[in-house]
Amino acid sequence: MEAVIEVRGLVKDFGSTRALDGLDLSVEPGQVHGFLGPNGSGKSTTIRVLLGLIKASGGEARLFGEDPWRRAVELHRRLAYVPGDVNLWPNLTGGETIDMLGSLRGGLDPKRREELVERFELDLTKKASTYSKGNRQKVALVAALATDAELFIFDEPTSGLDPLKEAVFQECVKEITGEGHTILLSSHILGQVEHLADTLTIIRSGKTVESGSIEELRKMTHESADPDRPASLEELFLSVYEPK
Amino acid sequence: MSRFTGTGEALRFALKRDRLLLPLCVVGLIGWVGLYVASYSGLYGTQADLNSLYKSVAGNPALVAMVGPTDGLRTLGGATAWETLPVVSVISAIFAMFVVIRHTRAEEEDGRSELLLAAGSGRLATLTAAMIVTAGSLTLAAIGWLVVFLATGYEAGSSVLLVLSILGFGYVFVGTTAICCQVTAKARTARGLVGIVIGIAWFLRALGDTGPEALTWLSPLGWAQSTKAYWDDTWWPLILPVAATATTVGFALWLLSRRDIGSGLIQPRPGPDRAHPSLLHPLGFSLRVQRGSIIGWTYLLFVYGFAIGAVGDNITGILESSDALTAAFAGTSSNIVDSYFATIFTVLALMATGFTIGGVLRPHSEETHDRAALLLAGPLGKVRWAWGHVLIAYAASALMMALLGLGLALGLGVVTGDFGETGRLVASGFAQAPAMWLTASLAVLLFGISSRASVAAWGLLVAFVVIWSVASFGDLPSWIVDLSPYSHVPAVPAVPLEAGPLVTMTAIAAAVTTIGLALWRRRDLL
Incomplete structure (x- = not known):
């Protein structure tokens, strides 16, 4: 089956700064793919290339087999995106924002919307200017999760959520993967990735350093460390970044 | 620890942040006055020139309303003061508005001021520093103006008085802006409020100078002009801006010390939990985003038009009683009120381009x-989205200028009982739109080139204002005058409406907009 996301040797320069330096990323249909890397390693830049918001300087990025820069509008019909920093229109209420964002994709299922609002305990009548970071993130999450997208791109989607809503998010992701949706999940919450992801890409300074299923990667770390104990994702992450 | 702790640091930070912008603005303000002075001393080098200026202008109620009392025009200094004081004062006030808001309310709205407050900065430090930076920049500009006047050979004492009068007006708006920043939580709204106060100051003076004199004394612009620099030097009115500055600054600091950080005196109310169907279309949503400023500007232009229209008839009355004036204007235009309205249309078109x-x-x-x-991560094309905003801005600009014409006609009609001018005045308002589109299309072009280049569009508008203001009374090479789109709008309703230049400007605006949007499609999102 054709990969949903296929990135090979991706390069992105901002002036004289090289943000992505030959990055590889591959996500198969129906997978939850964890996307890990320290701050500033190029996760968000990769996502913005995949969304066609910025143009690759070199290499290849394919979404559903097509060029995300040239075919942005068509491809966006098939995906939903939640950024890490959600900035909303200060004068609109949460409810208005969710409906407006949903209308771009032809409208939301009202039942699903209501159910998600209840689970995330979001007050829809408040103006966005009075929302906290977590509540702004809930607005973007409800607007995305209430769509029937084939691909969900989450860029640190829960960095402002409390642990209870974090658990709600994990439940929601489990539900939609059960229905065959594909998910790219960039996150710093290793427990979340460990719990949800089937496969993993770890990047550093704009380059892919590890990639594969979580089981494979654990085995690799396992061999280099203590042979009697399966490595946790945290150990794996640290083994990649700690100076040797 | 005092509430002013950290003012010094905030001051240094503001100066560092604006190390390029402030010097550029100050030099620009000085250079502009220099341009005036150069063109004036060239045009009115002899007493005979001045006498003929006096003859053609003195007592003309339209010009008294637009610019100010004409009694001082017999001397070069008086003529210079007459023309420069109102326009330089207003620009100084707009400068004060931008700088104070940029360093206070805008920072707070974006959530950056919390960092400073949490780091031990006093509650009043940022506002105090912003006011000092702004007042300091205005003072530097004033010193520059003084140097320009003295170097050109203007009388020293009167020059000091003129410069202080303008500076006083700028100071009043440092305080006024500081108050507006406490009232609303949004920088954009705060700028709107200050703009309204500047408009009221101008309007009260215009009414007072052509009618009940008491109104002039309610306006800070009236105070500035009542010093009568170069012809009847009067120093005591300088007390008024000093007192007003102290009051407004004190009141702003008092308001800030009582309110919550991040909010204004007006709190946002809860709203609907579901979107109105109009929001569910990208164009409807863009309209909603722009709605506030469209309503504000349209309302303002209409009310302004109505008020000026009502005064317009007053001007006809004064004019008819003076044979000399009727004779003076007989050659230039059939109707002095029409040429007054033509100037109003140009001035307000320049102002409303700020909206566009x-x-x-x-x-x-x-x-x-x-x-x-x-x-844009949704299935909404970049060009379609940006074009929606551009289209709304273009359409609203034309609509609000037509409504300005309607306001003028209704104001005139209510007083005279004759509404026969309505169609002509609405058309005259509408005729201003192509120049506004053309200026705004250059902004679209800059936006297409890069996000950072976009702000240069404001510089273009300022340049067109300068060209208009210097060219109206002074002397500029015609190729410079021709650079401004506003120079190519027929002076309707004083002359017949000629479609040629309007069609050309619309075509250029359309082409430039298209190029701008094409560039935007090709560039990265910030």
Whole structure:
């Protein structure tokens, strides 16, 4: 089956700064793919290339087999995106924002919307200017999760959520993967990735350093460390970044 | 620890942040006055020139309303003061508005001021520093103006008085802006409020100078002109701006010390939990984003038009009683009121272009506030989205200028009982739109080139204002005058409406907009 996301040797320069330096990323249909890397390693830049918001300087990025820069509008019909920093229109209420964002994709299922609002305990009548970071993130999450997208791109989607809503998010992701949706999940919450992801890409300074299923990667770390104990994702992450 | 702790640091930080912008603005303000002075001393080098200026202008009620009392025009200094004081004062006030808001309310709205407050900065430090930086920059500009006047050979004492009069007006708006920043939580709204106060100050003076004199004394612009620099030097009115500055600054600091950080005196209310169907279309949503400023500007222009229209009849009355004036204007235009209205249309078209540029640059502000990605990650094309905002701004600009014409006609009609001018005045308002589109299309072009280049559009507007203001009374090479789109708008309703230049400007605006949007399609989102 054709990969949903296929990135090979991706390069992105901002002036004289090289943000992505030959990055590889591959996500198969129906997978939850964890996307890990320290701050500033190029996760968000990769996502913005995949969304066609910025143009690759070199290499290849394919979404559903097509060029995300040239075919942005068509491809966006098939995906939903939640950024890490959600900035909303200060004068609109949460409810208005969710409906407006949903209308771009032809409208939301009202039942699903209501159910998600209840689970995330979001007050829809408040103006966005009075929302906290977590509540702004809930607005973007409800607007995305209430769509029937084939691909969900989450860029640190829960960095402002409390642990209870974090658990709600994990439940929601489990539900939609059960229905065959594909998910790219960039996150710093290793427990979340460990719990949800089937496969993993770890990047550093704009380059892919590890990639594969979580089981494979654990085995690799396992061999280099203590042979009697399966490595946790945290150990794996640290083994990649700690100076040797 | 005092509430002013950290003012010094805030001051240094503000100066560092604006190390390029402030010197550029100050030099610009000085250079502009220099341009005036150079063109004036060239045009009115002899007493005979001045006498003929006096003859053609003195007592003309339209010019008294637009610019100010004409009694001082017999001397070069008096003529210079007459023309420069109102326009330089207003520009100084707008400068004060931008700088104070940029360093206070805008920072607070974006959540940056909390960092400073949490780091031990006093509650009043940022506002105090912003006011000092602004007042300091205005003072530097004033010193520059003084040097220009003295170097050109103007009388020293009167020059000091003129410069202090303008500076006083700028100071009053440092305090006024500081108050407006406490009232609303949004920088954009605060700028709107200050703009309204500047408009009221101008209007009260215009009414007072052509009618009940008491109104002049309610306006800070009236105070500035009542010093009568170069012809009847009067120093005591300088006390008025000093007192007003102290009061407004004190009141602003008092308000700030009582309110919550991040909010204004007006709190946002809860709203609907579901979107109105109109929001569910990209164009409807863009309209909603621009709605506030469209309503504000349209309302303002209409009310302004109505008030000026009502005064217009007053001007006809004064004019008819003076044979000399009727004779003076007989050659230039059939109707002095029409040429007065023509000037009003140009001035307000220049002002309202501020709305047009702000409107077409909404995509830029959505981009810098990181909201654009949320929309553009959906199935909404970049060009379609940006074009929606541009279209709304263009249409609203034409509509509000037509409504300005309608306001003028209704104001005139209510007083005279004759509404026969309505069609002509609405058309005259509408005729201003192509120049506004053309200026705004250059903003679209800059936005297409890069996000950072977009702000240069405001510089273009300022340049067109300078060209208009210097060219109206002074002397500029015609190729410079021709650079401004506003120079190519027929002076309707004083002359017949000629479609040629309007069609050409619309065509250029359309082409430039298209190029701008094509460039935007090809560039990265910020």
